[in-house]
Amino acid sequence: MQLATWNVNSLTVRLPQVLDWLAANPVDALVLQETKTTDDKFPRDAIEAAGYQVAYFGQKTYNGVALISRVQAQDVVKNIPGFEDDMARVIAGTVDGVRVIGAYFPNGQAPDSDKFVYKMRWLDALHAWLGRELSQYPELVLMGDFNITVDDRDVWDPVGLKDTIHCTVQEREHFQHLIDLGMHDTYRLFEQAEKSFSWWDYREFAFRRNRGLRIDHILVSDALKATVQSCVIDKAPRKNERPSDHTPVVVTLG
DNA sequence: ATGACTCCCAGTGGGAGA
Numbered sequence: 001m002q003l004a005t006w007n008v009n010s011l012t013v014r015l016p017q018v019l020d021w022l023a024a025n026p027v028d029a030l031v032l033q034e035t036k037t038t039d040d041k042f043p044r045d046a047i048e049a050a051g052y053q054v055a056y057f058g059q060k061t062y063n064g065v066a067l068i069s070r071v072q073a074q075d076v077v078k079n080i081p082g083f084e085d086d087m088a089r090v091i092a093g094t095v096d097g098v099r100v101i102g103a104y105f106p107n108g109q110a111p112d113s114d115k116f117v118y119k120m121r122w123l124d125a126l127h128a129w130l131g132r133e134l135s136q137y138p139e140l141v142l143m144g145d146f147n148i149t150v151d152d153r154d155v156w157d158p159v160g161l162k163d164t165i166h167c168t169v170q171e172r173e174h175f176q177h178l179i180d181l182g183m184h185d186t187y188r189l190f191e192q193a194e195k196s197f198s199w200w201d202y203r204e205f206a207f208r209r210n211r212g213l214r215i216d217h218i219l220v221s222d223a224l225k226a227t228v229q230s231c232v233i234d235k236a237p238r239k240n241e242r243p244s245d246h247t248p249v250v251v252t253l254g
Numbered sequence: 255a256t257g258a259c260t261c262c263c264a265g266t267g268g269g270a271g272a
Contacts, residue, residue, distance in 0.1 A: 061269095
């Protein structure tokens with residue numbers, strides 16, 4: 001079973017690239033972030049024509065998530081139950097017996113901002129809900145754009161970016177709290193090249209210079225850990241014309 | 255450098271992303 005996550009930075013712009021990518025990478029499920037489109041405009045037909053089912057939860061201009069899967073996802077949940085939020089950030093569903101949660105974590109803007117306070121509140125709510133989901137669905141995958149670097153290996157310039165957004169101690173503590181529930185960062189279960197990132201700024205030729213961050217992650221529960229065969233970042237779509245600033249991450253479960 | 259690039263909704267600029 002293969003699962004993937006991709007922040008597409010507008011599905012309207014990136015739909016052809018998503019369809020091309022799925023044709024070349026026929027994964028069982030793909031979660032998207034930053035679809036930036038309302039549900040009435042979601043390109044459902046094009047995705048179904050490619051042989052996939054889809055559940056989606058969007059809004060105008062910002063955010064928006066989708067869960068694309070070979071078999072229809074069951075028991076779909078949108079956003080974090082009990083957490084009041086006007087942003088569309090989470091979609092969860094059960095695919096082939098595996099609970100799949102796709103999430104677009106808040107950016108946080110800057111450590112002293114209101115948006116950072118919201119990010120911390122959102123992370124608390126996610127943690128509480130993930131605990132409940134794990135007791136109901138032991139075989140669980142949490143993946144998406146976390147907007148958090150796990151440690152300095154995930155940062156192109158850890159000295160220059162120390163304590164800036166995505167690299168703060170508070171964000172990394174929240175990530176560790178998720179791990180402490182019995183989750184595993186699948187990328188680090190394997191030997192990986194140094195300076196491996198999933199996002200590069202559009203400016204200053206950041207991709208060409210490999211000035212990036214690893215902020216897109218795939219976490220699996222204890223029950224799935226032994227089945228993980230690989231976790232790879234697919235840099236190919238970042239080389240497309242009009243690329244997303246993020247590139248897909250793919251996990252293979254045996 | 256409170257920049258850079260891209261997307262969106264707007265509308266001949268500005269917010270947000272990371």
